[in-house]
Amino acid sequence: DTGVSQNPRHKITKRGQNVTFRCDPISEHNRLYWYRQTLGQGPEFLTYFQNEAQLEKSRLLSDRFSAERPKGSFSTLEIQRTEQGDSAMYLCASSWRQRTGASSYNEQFFGPGTRLTVL
Amino acid sequence: GIQVEQSPPDLILQEGANSTLRCNFSDSVNNLQWFHQNPWGQLINLFYIPSGTKQNGRLSATTVATERYSLLYISSSQTTDSGVYFCAVLTQGGSEKLVFGKGTKLTVNP
Numbered sequence: 001d002t003g004v005s006q007n008p009r010h011k012i013t014k015r016g017q018n019v020t021f022r023c024d025p026i027s028e029h030n031r032l033y034w035y036r037q038t039l040g041q042g043p044e045f046l047t048y049f050q051n052e053a054q055l056e057k058s059r060l061l062s063d064r065f066s067a068e069r070p071k072g073s074f075s076t077l078e079i080q081r082t083e084q085g086d087s088a089m090y091l092c093a094s095s096w097r098q099r100t101g102a103s104s105y106n107e108q109f110f111g112p113g114t115r116l117t118v119l
Numbered sequence: 120g121i122q123v124e125q126s127p128p129d130l131i132l133q134e135g136a137n138s139t140l141r142c143n144f145s146d147s148v149n150n151l152q153w154f155h156q157n158p159w160g161q162l163i164n165l166f167y168i169p170s171g172t173k174q175n176g177r178l179s180a181t182t183v184a185t186e187r188y189s190l191l192y193i194s195s196s197q198t199t200d201s202g203v204y205f206c207a208v209l210t211q212g213g214s215e216k217l218v219f220g221k222g223t224k225l226t227v228n229p
Contacts, residue, residue: 031215033215033216033217035217037160040221041221042123042205042207042219042220042221042222043162043205043207043217043219044219045216045217045218048215048216050215055215056214056215056216058216089160091162093217097215104149105167106149106150106209106215107150107152107164107167108152108217109164110154110161110162110164112159112160112161113160113161115160
């Protein structure tokens with residue numbers, strides 16, 4: 001399977017615990033994105049990496065959230081001191097941006113997500 | 120920031136019917152994608168269509184960037200088409216984030 005993979009698929013934790021999710025992008029993709037989706041809503045952007053550099057962060061990414069992408073390969077998203085409001089689906093996406101003249105191609109492909117439940 | 124509105128929010132069809140889903144956006148965009156989210160939560164890429172028209176089997180999409188809308192057509196719908204359809208845009212100005220609409224929930228009954 002050459003798609004985006006995420007682990008674990010499901011995580012149940014108690015309030016106050018730390019959790020870490022992993023995302024493995026499509027191998028040739030240099031961009032990696034994290035999104036969060038709550039029930040009945042579309043996904044919302046959290047952060048993105050170009051190779052190992054974290055280039056953009058949403059204000060949704062509070063100081064309890066940290067993301068890394070060491071060596072520009074897989075990425076981890078850690079949530080410290082989880083709260084019930086953190087319960088959501090966490091989605092990872094990757095892309096390979098190409099420039100052709102004045103335009104660019106940047107199609108994002110999503111993984112299956114990690115569903116977090118905070119009790 | 121940019122606003123993305125999808126309509127209708129809910130759509131119920133009988134198998135074999137055709138439908139049109141609409142996505143309006145409030146500013147110029149560099150990219151527009153349509154996704155189908157299946158019952159397990161997986162987002163499946165349908166179209167990458169910043170402008171123009173594309174077709175893939177029973178599905179086709181048209182984006183009129185100058186008028187800031189996109190349409191997704193589903194013909195001869197099947198029960199497996201059920202799920203939520205999302206439109207997402209990449210704004211101009213250098214940001215790499217996709218901004219999603221709230222989706223259209225499609226139910227196709229046998």
